[in-house]
Amino acid sequence: MKRKGIFGLLLAGALTVMSITALGGCSSKETLHIYSWADNFDEQVLKDFEAKYNVDVTYDNYANNEDLLAKIKAGGAGYDLIQPSDYMVSTMIKSQLLEPLDKKNIPNFVNVKKSLTNPAYDPGNKYSIVYMSGVTGIAYNKKYVKEKIDSWDALWNPAYKGKVLLLDDNREVIGMALKKQGHSLSSTNPTEIKSAVDDLKKLLPSVLAFDTDTIKQKMIQEEGWISTVWSGDAAFIFKDNPDIEYVVPKEGAMIFSDNYAIPKGAKNKALAEKFINYMLDPEVSAKNYESIGYSDPNEKAMPFHSKEYQDNHMINLSEDEMKRTEWIKDLGSTLQTYDRYWTELKSGRE
Amino acid sequence: MRKSKLMLAPVLLWLSIFLLIPMLIVVVISFTQRDTLGNVVFSFSLEGYKTFFDSLYLGIYWDTLVLSVLTTVICLLVSYPLAYYIANAPAKMQKWGLILITIPFWINFLIRTYAWVLLLRTQGVVNTILMHLGWIQDPIQMLYTKGAVLLGMVYNFIPFMVLPIYVALEQMDKRLLDAASDLGASRWKAFRYITLPQSKSGIMTGAVLVYVSTTGMFVVTDILGGAKSMMISNIIQSQYLGARNWPFGSALSVIFVITSLILIMLFNRAMQSKADRAKEGRA
Numbered sequence: 207m208k209r210k211g212i213f214g215l216l217l218a219g220a221l222t223v224m225s226i227t228a229l230g231g232c233s234s235k236e237t238l239h240i241y242s243w244a245d246n247f248d249e250q251v252l253k254d255f256e257a258k259y260n261v262d263v264t265y266d267n268y269a270n271n272e273d274l275l276a277k278i279k280a281g282g283a284g285y286d287l288i289q290p291s292d293y294m295v296s297t298m299i300k301s302q303l304l305e306p307l308d309k310k311n312i313p314n315f316v317n318v319k320k321s322l323t324n325p326a327y328d329p330g331n332k333y334s335i336v337y338m339s340g341v342t343g344i345a346y347n348k349k350y351v352k353e354k355i356d357s358w359d360a361l362w363n364p365a366y367k368g369k370v371l372l373l374d375d376n377r378e379v380i381g382m383a384l385k386k387q388g389h390s391l392s393s394t395n396p397t398e399i400k401s402a403v404d405d406l407k408k409l410l411p412s413v414l415a416f417d418t419d420t421i422k423q424k425m426i427q428e429e430g431w432i433s434t435v436w437s438g439d440a441a442f443i444f445k446d447n448p449d450i451e452y453v454v455p456k457e458g459a460m461i462f463s464d465n466y467a468i469p470k471g472a473k474n475k476a477l478a479e480k481f482i483n484y485m486l487d488p489e490v491s492a493k494n495y496e497s498i499g500y501s502d503p504n505e506k507a508m509p510f511h512s513k514e515y516q517d518n519h520m521i522n523l524s525e526d527e528m529k530r531t532e533w534i535k536d537l538g539s540t541l542q543t544y545d546r547y548w549t550e551l552k553s554g555r556e
Numbered sequence: 557m558r559k560s561k562l563m564l565a566p567v568l569l570w571l572s573i574f575l576l577i578p579m580l581i582v583v584v585i586s587f588t589q590r591d592t593l594g595n596v597v598f599s600f601s602l603e604g605y606k607t608f609f610d611s612l613y614l615g616i617y618w619d620t621l622v623l624s625v626l627t628t629v630i631c632l633l634v635s636y637p638l639a640y641y642i643a644n645a646p647a648k649m650q651k652w653g654l655i656l657i658t659i660p661f662w663i664n665f666l667i668r669t670y671a672w673v674l675l676l677r678t679q680g681v682v683n684t685i686l687m688h689l690g691w692i693q694d695p696i697q698m699l700y701t702k703g704a705v706l707l708g709m710v711y712n713f714i715p716f717m718v719l720p721i722y723v724a725l726e727q728m729d730k731r732l733l734d735a736a737s738d739l740g741a742s743r744w745k746a747f748r749y750i751t752l753p754q755s756k757s758g759i760m761t762g763a764v765l766v767y768v769s770t771t772g773m774f775v776v777t778d779i780l781g782g783a784k785s786m787m788i789s790n791i792i793q794s795q796y797l798g799a800r801n802w803p804f805g806s807a808l809s810v811i812f813v814i815t816s817l818i819l820i821m822l823f824n825r826a827m828q829s830k831a832d833r834a835k836e837g838r839a
Contacts, residue, residue: 272797272798272800273797297594414700414782415699415784427679429677429678538592541594545794545798549613549616549786549791549794550612552786553612553785556611556612556615
């Protein structure tokens with residue numbers, strides 16, 4: 207008797223699965239397959255899109271650009287929309303992995319701030335449109351760091367020994383030291399790189415940890431007093447620990463972005479473009495960025511944002527601060543030099 | 557005979573598809589080159605292997621060996637008495653002992669490791685208690701040190717050592733100990749000449765399991781070590797991801813597998829006493 211019950215349940219289950227797949231096959235509902243970072247969209251905004259255009263949206267996550275690259279290289283896995291960071295956009299363009307965007311389908315593109323269009327990694331926005339951007343600056347806790355900070359030099363201050371946190375990324379850290387010495391973030395000059403690394407070796411004894419994913423928690427918990435931090439993360443830390451201050455140092459800093467792009471061979475290219483256009487609608491945009499807490503690249507969206515959002519200087523960096531920023535460039539074979547120095551720094555060996 | 561071979565076929569197929577072929581791919585990639593975009597170019601090159609013989613990577617390899625051996629030795633020192641105690645406890649206690657050892661296995665490895673962060677950080681449980689007791693004024697920096705890495709490794713791999721040793725001790729013929737004591741051997745002598753040799757197989761299995769798991773670990777150094785120390789597996793991971801140098805990553809993997817196999821063979825040799833080998837020779 208019992209056995210029959212289980213069998214019946216299995217049969218019912220199989221029938222349900224079959225009928226669902228059959229329905230899916232018959233329905234004309236289009237599906238947009240998004241591959242992006244975790245928690246990168248407001249859920250309601252996605253649901254509204256589904257309802258408005260009578261489509262389905264699936265959303266898979268990756269943890270870093272290299273995972274994304276590997277998957278797209280291996281054949282795209284059926285994704286229609288991806289969100290590579292700036293340098294990865296240029297790598298993917300060079301590897302011919304992206305589909306050119308048809309701007310006719312994205313009239314709302316005009317809403318994007320001019321400073322964030324026509325970037326060096328994709329001249330003329332042929333393949334990508336910015337989704338969110340931020341700047342790597344210094345976050346510090348006013349309880350422990352009493353001085354006013356405006357320079358990367360502050361990290362080297364012996365008073366903060368053992369309390370300095372750095373991002374766990376060779377381009378971020380070596381780039382920061384290059385910038386401190388007045389060079390380009392993407393310098394390929396061996397003497398400049400060497401001198402920056404020597405400078406970093408002096409900083410090492412002060413470093414508590416290298417961390418990217420949980421650097422926020424380390425700052426909130428006050429394990430670290432001062433750190434290199436993305437502006438969006440600074441805003442996140444500030445919410446839980448109001449003693450946090452954020453600054454874009456005077457020597458300049460790295461600007462980065464995540465972008466909309468369509469992988470080569472995407473099945474629903476037109477739908478992906480429709481989605482990009484929808485997301486760039488001022489009202490939708492305000493709703494989305496209000497929820498995820500990043501800076502909104504949409505010029506026309508500001509009036510729809512809350513006062514709290516508008517007044518947050520970690521989210522809305524000033525023009526002056528933006529002028530001091532620089533995009534990173536693909537290093538080509540010099541990446542190996544950075545990587546070797548990075549290994550030296552982290553292992554403490556030579 | 558034929559039937560038994562047929563029965564093996566699925567396993568062999570499984571192993572060749574999911575173990576042998578991937579390993580062959582790694583070996584092939586290790587002899588290729590990288591273009592400026594990080595794509596693998598299929599032309600023969602020894603660049604990956606040459607890069608390894610840089611004092612930097614050799615040094616990190618040495619650090620990895622030292623940490624792995626240290627972890628194995630500490631695990632053995634902690635686990636042997638524990639396994640001995642459990643194996644000699646009454647049957648009901650044995651069951652509970654084993655359950656307590658295996659329970660942490662049910663919890664995700666990352667969560668177990670993050671739990672140590674909550675305990676050890678400056679505002680963590682240990683520091684808070686010590687400060688409340690008035691034993692220290694300022695919190696001690698325990699996290700993000702080499703010591704924390706070692707602690708994390710030992711903690712995570714203790715069960716790998718306890719279980720094999722327990723099995724060996726459990727299967728031992730206890731009557732031998734009675735005989736030894738009847739013949740006037742001290743308890744130490746009985747342990748040294750009967751228990752220890754009998755549990756050797758367990759020690760060997762446990763040591764290999766702990767050693768191999770430690771060398772392949774890269775999360776503990778990141779979470780508890782603050783990513784300030786590097787093990788060879790951290791390098792392999794970064795070569796496959798951030799540095800996009802698959803040939804070098806593959807070459808490191810190949811070197812790593814081969815040296816580990818050699819070390820394990822040498823270890824097994826050393827553990828087998830001369831007498832054992834002589835016996836095997838006669839048999």
